[in-house]
């Protein structure tokens with residue numbers, strides 16, 4: 001069996017994603033703050049730089065890591081399920097030869113949907129924890145970490161709270177996945193099998209190729225996912241019963257169509273390096289795993 005079709009433990013992707021998320025959390029926080037801040041008509045929306053400065057004014061560098069526990073919790077649910085099930089599906093499909101890119105894309109999107117469902121509670125916590133100081137004191141949630149936040153969310157809002165924004169979140173996850181994981185595999189394949197025009201270089205299957213392919217994948221994913229991401233953040237930050245369509249209509253009236261791309265800049269700055277770190281760590285972890293395990297590993301992993 002070729003090396004690529006070997007199985008990896010299902011949690012490897014989640015661990016890789018958590019390491020990556022720790023590096024990019026400040027950007028995530030800036031993005032959510034920009035998305036949930038409503039600009040009043042006639043005034044300019046706060047820029048990413050302005051939001052960052054306001055954040056630093058709170059408690060210095062430490063405030064950039066507000067909500068980090070929710071970030072890790074999110075990766076250990078959303079990314080773990082997403083990447084784990086994608087690898088499993090890919091492994092399953094490669095039993096009858098190399099799967100087509102259409103099949104891979106479908107698998108990526110299905111995996112993204114599953115991940116979105118699994119990661120929804122953590123996402124609600126992340127949105128609320130990172131944007132809490134932007135709310136007036138009496139409207140704050142005051143979650144001190146992801147665990148107590150989860151308990152508080154389940155207690156006060158029940159299933160409704162845990163599944164808040166799940167529709168938009170799943171749509172976003174499906175789009176993210178179709179564009180991120182799918183295009184990573186595509187760019188990797190292209191770069192491996194074609195010389196880069198103009199520069200006329202041929203990349204090998206190494207860290208440089210993983211970096212370039214994942215950078216391009218991040219670019220595609222940011223643009224595709226922006227509108228769903230803004231809606232999701234707004235749905236999750238409120239504790240009332242306003243639906244996605246009402247929020248969409250209201251925000252369009254008050255802020256114009258530009259609101260759909262609020263937080264685009266930090267999202268782009270975040271998703272680029274995040275995608276790069278994620279896939280580079282993942283490829284390295286896979287390599288490490290290969291060198292650690294025996295050949296009959298594939299017999300035990302397929303439970």
Ligand SMILES: *[C@@H]1O[C@H](CO)[C@@H](O)[C@H](O)[C@H]1NC(C)=O
Pocket residue numbers: 137138139140141142
């Ligand atoms: C959070 O703390 C503020 C005071 O800082 C308080 O006014 C608010 O009611 C608290 N929120 C909850 C949900 O306990």
Ligand SMILES: CC(=O)N[C@H]1CO[C@H](CO)[C@@H](O)[C@@H]1O
Pocket residue numbers: 105109174175178179182183220224
């Ligand atoms: C980049 C990419 O492949 N995006 C696809 C994600 O999935 C939707 C369908 O839900 C396709 O239309 C996109 O082309």
